[in-house]
Amino acid sequence: MSKKLAVGIDIGGTLTKVGLVDREGELFVHEDFSTVKYEDFGEYLDHLQKLVQELRGKLDFEHEIVGYGVGAPNANYYRGTIEYAANLKWKGVVPFSEEFGKRFDHPVYITNDASAAAIGEMIYGNAQNMKDFMVITLGTGLGSGIVCNGKLVYGFDSQAGELGHVVIDPNGRMTGLGRRGGLEAYVSSTGIKRTVFHLLSDSLEDSVLRNYSYNNLHGETITKAAEDGDPIAIKAFEMTGRILGEQLANFTTFSHPEAFFLLGGLAKAGEWIFEPTRRHLEGNLLPFYKGKVKLLPSGMLKKNAAILGAAALVWDHE
Amino acid sequence: MSKKLAVGIDIGGTLTKVGLVDREGELFVHEDFSTVKYEDFGEYLDHLQKLVQELRGKLDFEHEIVGYGVGAPNANYYRGTIEYAANLKWKGVVPFSEEFGKRFDHPVYITNDASAAAIGEMIYGNAQNMKDFMVITLGTGLGSGIVCNGKLVYGFDSQAGELGHVVIDPNGRMTGLGRRGGLEAYVSSTGIKRTVFHLLSDSLEDSVLRNYSYNNLHGETITKAAEDGDPIAIKAFEMTGRILGEQLANFTTFSHPEAFFLLGGLAKAGEWIFEPTRRHLEGNLLPFYKGKVKLLPSGMLKKNAAILGAAALVWDHE
Numbered sequence: 066m067s068k069k070l071a072v073g074i075d076i077g078g079t080l081t082k083v084g085l086v087d088r089e090g091e092l093f094v095h096e097d098f099s100t101v102k103y104e105d106f107g108e109y110l111d112h113l114q115k116l117v118q119e120l121r122g123k124l125d126f127e128h129e130i131v132g133y134g135v136g137a138p139n140a141n142y143y144r145g146t147i148e149y150a151a152n153l154k155w156k157g158v159v160p161f162s163e164e165f166g167k168r169f170d171h172p173v174y175i176t177n178d179a180s181a182a183a184i185g186e187m188i189y190g191n192a193q194n195m196k197d198f199m200v201i202t203l204g205t206g207l208g209s210g211i212v213c214n215g216k217l218v219y220g221f222d223s224q225a226g227e228l229g230h231v232v233i234d235p236n237g238r239m240t241g242l243g244r245r246g247g248l249e250a251y252v253s254s255t256g257i258k259r260t261v262f263h264l265l266s267d268s269l270e271d272s273v274l275r276n277y278s279y280n281n282l283h284g285e286t287i288t289k290a291a292e293d294g295d296p297i298a299i300k301a302f303e304m305t306g307r308i309l310g311e312q313l314a315n316f317t318t319f320s321h322p323e324a325f326f327l328l329g330g331l332a333k334a335g336e337w338i339f340e341p342t343r344r345h346l347e348g349n350l351l352p353f354y355k356g357k358v359k360l361l362p363s364g365m366l367k368k369n370a371a372i373l374g375a376a377a378l379v380w381d382h383e
Numbered sequence: 384m385s386k387k388l389a390v391g392i393d394i395g396g397t398l399t400k401v402g403l404v405d406r407e408g409e410l411f412v413h414e415d416f417s418t419v420k421y422e423d424f425g426e427y428l429d430h431l432q433k434l435v436q437e438l439r440g441k442l443d444f445e446h447e448i449v450g451y452g453v454g455a456p457n458a459n460y461y462r463g464t465i466e467y468a469a470n471l472k473w474k475g476v477v478p479f480s481e482e483f484g485k486r487f488d489h490p491v492y493i494t495n496d497a498s499a500a501a502i503g504e505m506i507y508g509n510a511q512n513m514k515d516f517m518v519i520t521l522g523t524g525l526g527s528g529i530v531c532n533g534k535l536v537y538g539f540d541s542q543a544g545e546l547g548h549v550v551i552d553p554n555g556r557m558t559g560l561g562r563r564g565g566l567e568a569y570v571s572s573t574g575i576k577r578t579v580f581h582l583l584s585d586s587l588e589d590s591v592l593r594n595y596s597y598n599n600l601h602g603e604t605i606t607k608a609a610e611d612g613d614p615i616a617i618k619a620f621e622m623t624g625r626i627l628g629e630q631l632a633n634f635t636t637f638s639h640p641e642a643f644f645l646l647g648g649l650a651k652a653g654e655w656i657f658e659p660t661r662r663h664l665e666g667n668l669l670p671f672y673k674g675k676v677k678l679l680p681s682g683m684l685k686k687n688a689a690i691l692g693a694a695a696l697v698w699d700h701e
Binding site: 148197219220225231232242315316318319321349351352353 | 457513532539550629636638639669672
């Protein structure tokens with residue numbers, strides 16, 4: 066019998082990740098290539114087409130492609146476009162689905178990476194029996210994919226789920242969009258690094274983190290420092306978890322999710338981020354929500370979440 | 384031909400409002416009665432049953448009842464219950480739908496009043512062609528009904544849409560739930576009154592509002608004062624609109640609604656509240672939302688919104 070496979074494509078500013086995935090979420094073969102190398106969008110798609118053929122050639126079983134799912138920054142699900150993506154070389158409005166359709170059979174679905182992650186969570190992650198939940202991705206920024214009534218919330222013009230830009234303090238830290246106090250300036254891999262630097266400036270307490278420049282400080286170093294009992298690292302996780310917990314309690318008043326799932330680099334810190342977040346979420350919930358909202362790791366935390374999420378878009382339409 | 388009618392029932396702490404409504408939102412006959420008078424829930428339903436018969440008797444055309452829609456505080460849509468409502472005499476969990484079913488034919492649907500208002504907006508208000516929008520009710524508190532993908536968001540346990548409890552300042556005003564900084568402590572009929580009292584305390588500026596006690600100051604008085612050029616009243620509307628606008632901009636990042644609709648006592652102040660709210664909403668929107676999110680009066684602002692919203696629950700299931 067021919068095995069049905071979806072092609073998952075994650076378009077990042079630096080790399081594009083491509084893989085072949087079945088309905089159960091098994092990733093059979095995958096490869097990355099440089100996004101930046103292709104300034105011409107047509108040439109990019111030509112290369113992508115060739116790569117998909119190569120990947121298919123590596124499979125030693127009969128299979129068929131049922132569709133293509135794409136996660137990309139600033140993707141518009143309704144129009145099939147990528148619009149004014151700051152970290153891509155293709156400027157203005159890229160008619161992604163239209164150009165894609167000239168080279169590939171089968172449908173293509175495109176959305177942003179956090180929305181794709183939420184669909185992945187529903188199709189083959191930890192939300193398979195849930196109808197109301199949110200996925201929060203903690204990477205360079207904070208992304209969010211929101212599912213209500215069993216459907217992803219795209220919103221009026223496909224720009225729902227931008228919770229990283231909720232303003233938590235109008236006088237707070239500057240964000241990449243040039244506005245003050247956005248949540249992702251505090252809660253993300255970048256956010257916790259900024260918090261470490263704030264704490265290093267605020268006290269003279271001894272810390273191994275005083276040996277790192279901003280550009281050389283990575284999330285794993287902060288986690289390692291916390292594990293070794295470093296007071297600054299421990300305080301940074303506590304502050305990050307407090308702010309995230311308080312905001313998840315606020316988000317609960319929107320859609321009363323059954324669970325929040327954490328994904329991305331910062332989520333890999335495990336209980337260092339989960340414990341304070343859970344404590345401050347529960348502590349800030351209104352009485353009628355208490356004990357009813359879970360904080361869980363994404364089922365794709367240890368997998369290739371970007372490709373799996375993108376491929377899940379296809380299965381969501383099967 | 385027999386006309387199909389829904390019975391809309393709005394259960395408030397003081398009054399219960401009952402009316403017969405057709406699919407187009409015409410309210411043919413309605414009457415209020417005292418909720419508090421009936422401490423026994425069974426006797427309450429007996430009276431309600433009698434009143435529905437009386438109302439039907441007043442109609443001079445052939446008709447049939449297709450269902451009952453109920454808006455009530457702390458209503459659980461999934462379980463058909465009213466749970467621990469602080470402003471009702473029936474304590475604990477009231478098995479509303481179960482008891483109702485013993486006395487009435489036809490299905491009954493129950494939800495909270497702001498959710499009912501959102502369905503009313505969709506069925507016969509100003510959101511008839513919208514799939515993503517929010518209704519914000521500005522009365523004693525701030526209620527919200529959220530529609531995504533054309534469906535009301537009830538959430539995991541029917542407690543979605545509690546945006547009046549979003550914490551905007553952890554050190555801010557105390558709310559009825561005993562927590563600090565909830566949005567409704569600032570933006571509601573009570574909230575603007577509290578703002579007036581804060582402004583009266585903060586300056587010695589002359590104001591007609593210095594002649595009113597807290598208990599005697601009503602929303603219409605503040606609107607009238609603003610119309611007469613009173614500086615405190617004008618500042619109170621500006622501050623209320625600023626906070627609401629800022630928060631609606633935050634809410635936009637959640638579900639990217641096509642429009643926010645305002646309903647309730649404070650919304651009746653017209654441009655005094657709409658103008659500053661719209662200005663601060665637009666001013667705080669992220670670049671990709673600008674010009675895409677409307678602030679509109681509810682289509683039921685000048686009608687019997689409570690009964691119409693409740694009746695709409697029935698038509699939403701037809």
